Ligand code: PHE
C-alpha cells in the first residue's frame with residue numbers, strides 16, 4: 001500500500017445517533033460543466049437523542065472547493081473551522097444554527113460517476129451510498145432525514161430541462177439566456193435519495209390513476225431520438241404501480257413520477273425520490289434492439305425502483321450495514337412482481353441459478369459476509385449478491401413461514417411503526433414477529449452469519465408402521481457461523497407410479513397432505529412422516545425454500561425418475577441439473593445415455609411448457625460446476641461440459657431439428673409468454689444442432705438474415721461465434737455495420753465476442769478495446785468486454801499461462817485511475833483464487849500483487865484485493 005493514509009474499517013457495532021439533525025436543506029445549483037457552484041443552506045438543530053455534549057460538528061465533503069461559509073449569516077474565519085480531504089469540521093456550534101456554504105465542483109471531469117457528473121450532454125447525479133458528499137458539505141448518512149428545497153440555474157438552450165425530487169414549485173427566465181426551476185420534496189429524505197438532472201431530452205408522458213383516484217403524471221425522459229425504445233418501460237411502470245396496490249396495498253405518494261435514462265451509470269438504476277435515474281440498459285428496448293431477456297430485465301428493474309418508494313424511501317436504512325433492509329426486501333418484491341406477471345416456476349428457476357452460481361461462490365470466497373455485514377472499508381463493495389439476492393431469500397423464508405396473509409400483516413405493522421424514519425433489519429424482523437406472534441429469535445442467525453449451510457438428509461422407510469424417517473443434519477463451514485439455522489423445508493413424496501403420496505406429521509400440524517412445510521432447527525434432527533402408504537422418493541426443499549445446499553443421496557435412477565415425475569416444477573428441473581452433474585463432476589460416463597433419454601421424454605411431452613423445457617436442457621454453467629466441484633478442476637469441467645453438450649446434440653439430432661422447424665414455423669413477433677418460451681426453446685435447439693445437422697450453418701445464416709427480433713438475430717450471431725462457424729466473421733461484421741450506432745446493441749456485440757472459448761479471444765479483446773464503439777470510461781462497455789470475459793469465459797480467463805488474469809489485472813489498474821467502484825467490481829472476479837490449482841493460483845497472486853502495489857490504489861480495490869490475497 002502506497003496510500004497516504006491506511007484505509008479505515010467501519011464497524012456496525014460502532015453506530016451512534018447523529019449529534020445534530022438537519023431540518024431543512026436549501027440548495028442552489030448554478031450549472032456549468034467545469035465549474036458548477038453549489039450553495040447550501042442547512043437548518044441544523046441538536047439531536048435530542050444524542051448526549052448533547054458535542055461542541056464541534058463534522059460534515060462530510062470530498063473534492064469540494066470552498067468559496068464561502070457562514071453561520072447564522074456571519075462569515076466564518078479560519079479558526080472557526082477545519083477542512084481536510086474527508087470534510088469540514090465546525091469548531092464551535094450552538095444548539096440551533098443555520099450553516100451556509102458555497103462550493104465549486106467540476107462535473108465534466110467526474111469519471112467516477114458519483115456525485116454530480118456529466119453523461120452525454122446532460123448533468124445527472126448518483127448519491128447512494130456516499131456520493132452526496134461530493135456535491136456539498138453535509139451529514140452524509142442515511143439516518144439524517146431532511147426536507148429539501150432545490151433551485152437549479154442553467155443555460156436555457158443547452159439545458160431546457162431542469163429536474164429534481166418532488167414537486168416543481170416555480171420556473172422562469174434569467175438574464176444571459178439562463179433559466180431556473182425550483183423544486184420541493186415534501187417527504188423527509190436522506191441525502192442519498194437526492195437527484196438532479198439537466199439536459200435536452202425527449203419525453204414520453206403518461207398518467208396513472210391510483211386506487212384512491214389520484215392522478216399521477218408519469219414522465220420518462222430519454223436521449224433525443226430514443227422514444228421508439230421507451231414504450232415498454234412505461235408500460236412496466238404502470239404495471240408495477242398497479243401491482244403494488246393490489247398485492248401490498250401501497251399507493252404512490254407524490255403527484256409526479258419521473259424516470260431519466262443515462263448511458264453512463266455504475267449500477268442498474270437508482271430509486272431517488274420521485275426522480276429515478278436509470279442505466280439506459282434497463283429502459284431502452286424495442287423488439288428490434290432488445291432481446292426477450294432485456295424486456296424481462298427492464299420490467300423487473302423498473303418494478304424494483306418503483307417498489308423502493310415504500311421499501312427504501314418511506315422507510316429507509318439507519319446505517320449502511322442495514323442495506324439488506326431495503327434491498328433484500330425490494331428484490332423479493334420485484335421477484336414476486338415478475339412471478340405474477342410471467343411464469344412463477346420459471347422465474348424461481350432463474351433466481352435460484354443466480355444464488356447457486358454467484359451467491360454461493362461469494363459465500364465461499366474471500367469477500368464472504370452476512371446479509372447484514374459487520375464491517376466494511378468501502379460501502380460500495382457491499383452492493384452484492386449476498387445483500388441483494390440472499391437477502392431476498394431470507395425475506396422469502398419469512399413469507400414461506402408466515403404465509404401471504406401473515407407476511408402482509410407484518411408489512412403493515414412495519415410501515416405503521418417506521419414510516420418516515422430510518423430503521424434496522426432487527427426492526428423489520430420484530431414487526432414480522434409481533435404481527436404474527438411468531439418467535440423469530442433463531443431465524444435471525446440468517447442476518448448475522450455468513451456462508452452457505454449444507455443440509456444433509458438421510459431417510460429410511462418403515463413399512464409396517466407406514467412411517468418415513470427423515471434425518472437432517474446441518475453444517476456450515478464458515479467461521480462466523482456457529483449457531484444452527486432455522487430452515488423451512490417444503491416437501492412432498494413421489495410414489496413409484498409417478499404419483500404424489502400423501503403424509504402426515506403431528507409435529508408440524510400436517511394431516512394427509514401431498515405437500516407440506518417442516519422446519520429444521522437443530523444441528524441433527526429427525527422428522528417422522530406418518531401415514532406413508534408406500535415406498536417413496538422424498539422431494540425436498542421444493543421451490544428452494546431455503547438458501548442451503550441440499551445433500552441427499554439419490555441413486556441415478558431416482559434422479560432420472562424425479563426429473564420425469566416430481567410434482568414440483570422446480571424440483572423437477574433441479575433433478576435434471578443434478579443428473580447432469582453426475583456426468584460433469586462425478587465423472588459417471590455411462591449416465592449420459594439416461595440424460596439423453598430423459599431429455600427425449602421431456603421434449604416430446606406436449607403437456608409441458610416450452611419455457612420450462614428450455615431451462616431443463618441448459619447444462620449447468622461452469623461457474624456453478626466449479627462452485628460445486630470440491631476440487632475445482634477447471635480443465636476437466638470444461639472438457640466434460642463440451643463432451644456432454646456434443647453428445648446430447650448428436651444423440652437427439654432428430655428431436656432438435658424437429659423442434660427447431662416446428663417452432664420456427666410457428667414463430668411470430670409477439671412478446672407474450674408463449675412466444676418468448678417458443679423462441680427460447682427454438683434457439684436452444686439450434687445451439688445443439690450445431691453438432692449434427694449438416695444444414696446447420698445455412699440455418700444460422702438464414703435466421704440471422706431474416707431476423708426481425710433481436711432475440712433471433714443475437715442468437716444466430718452468438719451461435720455462429722460460439723461454434724466458430726465459417727460464417728462467423730461475416731456475421732460479426734454485418735451485425736456491427738447494422739448496429740454500430742446503438743450503444744446497447746454494441747454491448748451485446750462485445751460481450752459475445754469476449755465469451756468465445758477460443759485461444760484467439762485475448763487478441764480479439766485487445767483489438768476490440770481500440771474499436772471506436774469501445775470506451776473504457778463507460779461502465780456498460782467495461783462490463784460487456786472485461787466482466788463478461790472474466791465471469792463467463794472460463795477457459796480463457798483461466799488460461800494456464802496466466803494471460804487471462806493479466807488482461808483483467810491491467811484493466812483494473814487502468815480503470816482505478818478514474819472509477820474505483822467499477823475497478824473494484826472487476827477485482828471481485830478473482831474471488832475463486834483459493835480454489836484454483838497451484839499453477840493458476842500463482843499467476844493470480846502475481847497479478848494481484850501488481851494491483852496492490854499500484855500508486856494511489858483506491859480503498860475500494862484495496863479492500864477486495866487484500867482480502868483475496870490473504
Ligand atoms: N439502490 C440501487 C438499487 O438497488 C442500486 C444502486 C446502488 C445504484 C448504488 C447506484 C449506486 O436499485
Ligand code: ZN
Pocket residue numbers: 304308326327330
Ligand atoms: Zn434496490
